[in-house]
Amino acid sequence: MNPGSLSYYVYRFFGAVMPHVPPRLGYAVFDRIGSLTYQNGATARENVHDNLRHVLGPQADPARIAEVARQIFRNQARNYYDLFRVASLSADQIRSLVTVHGLEHIDQALSAGKGVIMVSAHLGNADVVLQRFALQGYPITGVAEHLQPEELYRYVASLRASKGVKVIPSDSFLRPLFRALRNNEILALAADRIEAENGTVIEFFGAPALLPDWHVQLALRTGAKLLLAFSVRRQDNTFEAVTEPPLDLENTGDRRRDIRAGMAKLVAVLEKYIGRSPEQWVMFQPIWKLPESLSSS
Secondary structure, three states, rough: OOOHHHHHHHHHHHHHHHHHHOOHHHHHHHHHHHHHHHHHHHHHHHHHHHHHHHOOOOOOOOHHHHHHHHHHHHHHHHHHHHHHHHHOOHHHHHHEEEEEEOOOHHHHHHHHOOOEEEEOOOOOOOOHHHHHHHHOOOEEEEEOOOOOOHHHHHHHHEEEOOOOOOOEEEEOHHHHHHHHHHHOEEEEEOOOOOOOOOOOEEEOOOEEEEEEEEHHHHHHHHHHHHEEEEEEOOOOOOEEEEOOOOOOOOOOOHHHHHHHHHHHHHHHHHHHHHHHHHHHEOOOOOOOOHHHHHHOO
16 A cells, blocks of 8 residues: 555544544544654654744754644644544534634725635644634635645545635646635635745745745735734634734735735734744744755855
């Protein structure tokens, strides 16, 4: 059995079992899985440590970095427990789990009639929180990593779409994105992980990092409002989500300048929320290790 097929069957196993495991036990089990992954996943551990050295600053004690990193692995494991049970949660349970602030900013943005591009970081747990927006009646499309094999992607997408969120893969054609915006819907995108070397190198926590910029490009091209939204996990494993006002993007006609100006505004908000809850930034890609083609230029 190849690794991809094994991953699929592991996901299906947990997806069948976890909805029947009470949260107190489920979170304890996945906390343990997160701790073991931290201990045994050398590459992922070093990537997280490197990211935290930037977020926490050069003065951060190595013991502090290690402890925050362990929390990140445990929080990510808890996110998986939530993913495996999200389809079994009722609408009332989702509403009780997620408190949302700032819905008026979404309403304001949608009133322009050109759609909304809602971007976030890998902070908190989008798999649960996005369901709350869908249950509120917002037409929302989430752009997700195209996992392999295809059957694994389809299964995970079905869990994420269980309460009305549309899910499309990040490597799909642009047509569904433009269609959603033309229909005055919400696109939910991640702003902190690059999947190809075609983003913008910009100062992020005081050092150059390569970050995706296609959400800014899409907003400038379509006139859709661009806003940021974030969630954090509380100690009781409920979630608090905050939606920021739309960014005031400049569209002077100088495309390169306008993208950089928009990215600077976006990054300032990312820094604020990630800096507040670094233990919940479940980012396992090394953000500040630039590709050779960019670092040498």
